[in-house]
Amino acid sequence: MLKPKAFLFDLNGTMIDDMEYHARAWYSILNEDLNAGLSYADVKKEMYGKNRELLHRIFGSEHFTSEREDELSLEKERRYQKEYAASLALINGLPDFLKKAKANHIKMAIGSAAIPFNINFVLDGLQIRDYFETIVSADDVKISKPDPETFVKAAGILGIAPSECIVFEDAPKGVEAAENANMPCVVLTTMHEKEEFINYKNIIAFVKDYNDTILETLF
Template sequence: MQHEKFSPKAFLFDLNGTMINDMDYHNHAWHDILTNTLGADISFAEVKKEMYGKNQELLDRVFGKNHFSNAHAEEISMQKELSYQQAYGPHLSLISGLDKFLAKASSHQIKMAIGSAAIPFNIDFVLDGLQIRNYFEAIVSAADVIISKPDPETFLKGAEILGIEPKDCLVFEDAPKGVEAALNAGMKCVVLTTMHTADEFNYPNIIAFISDYNDDSLKQLF
């Protein structure tokens, strides 16, 4: 944690890899569909690098823009999400310590929002499956923005709904593009090292790297 005191008024959470440790399941689901169903010549490691932003944006990066009709892209997206949910569902759980962290933030009247490139279908799967929807006053999904991360729209929209200035928001992220989105929004960031190592990040807005929410550095936020 940086030495200067920072007392945020709002926490904005990415979802996948940040609140739940599920990115490997997404990677497997995407790799299976991209290679076995759609015939792409792409490795598991290469798929991992492309897993940011909206599902349509990922398909555009792999196959080129307009390769699929909107209807076909949505069909592929839903097929992938159903595969992911079936595999990850039995393991659905919050990253260690997050349940207590959310409760503590709520008791300190810190406003909270979800800012994710996931579709509502997946966000509902997590929030309702873990019964934590009550903590969040705003949910910004892929359906709510024109351009996803690293564009700042996701986090700026979340801050706007909460009524909190960006400078007073703290973002929790696990991906470099997400941290870049927070930087572009003028927000500080805590990074979860669930999918990437600390040396993969080089952004001035990072105030801490944590493996889970039991990290003592988070106590300074309250």
């Protein structure tokens, strides 16, 4: 395992195990509010990239005004936060992993397709903002994952070469974004099975949580 100079973390499903809460919130918005008629499995398949991009994939890019898309995005996050707030917690082992990374002078950033409203909910709710030198959100990129812009921008701000970063992800499209950025990736199996990642060559490890001993080789 290579010795990295930076860790780039996706947020939802990677630092907190919350993707089922996102799926339920989207299912409610898409079917109860917008009558999309999607199965729960269909909703989960569409859960990548920006909220606006998800709406475009399902309804087309001209179906809603930009203002309505923003309203729907914020309402989805409100429903997610209301249901998940009582369970908000870092994935097992991550508190100590963050402390160890900081002690070893490894730079850290967040590269997420979430909007700042959602990122702030997590970072401030868990009081972990000080670990991260930069945050790249949905609002900071033109095109979200699997486009590499999120991770490339984060690495650039940190001043670290892509090959010296390790991305932590939980979703195939996120791993694809890391691969497109020429970055190795550790996959958290919180939402997806290993078999869903067979097409990606940049994966250096699959872990259930941050207590996995293979992560010790990163330091």
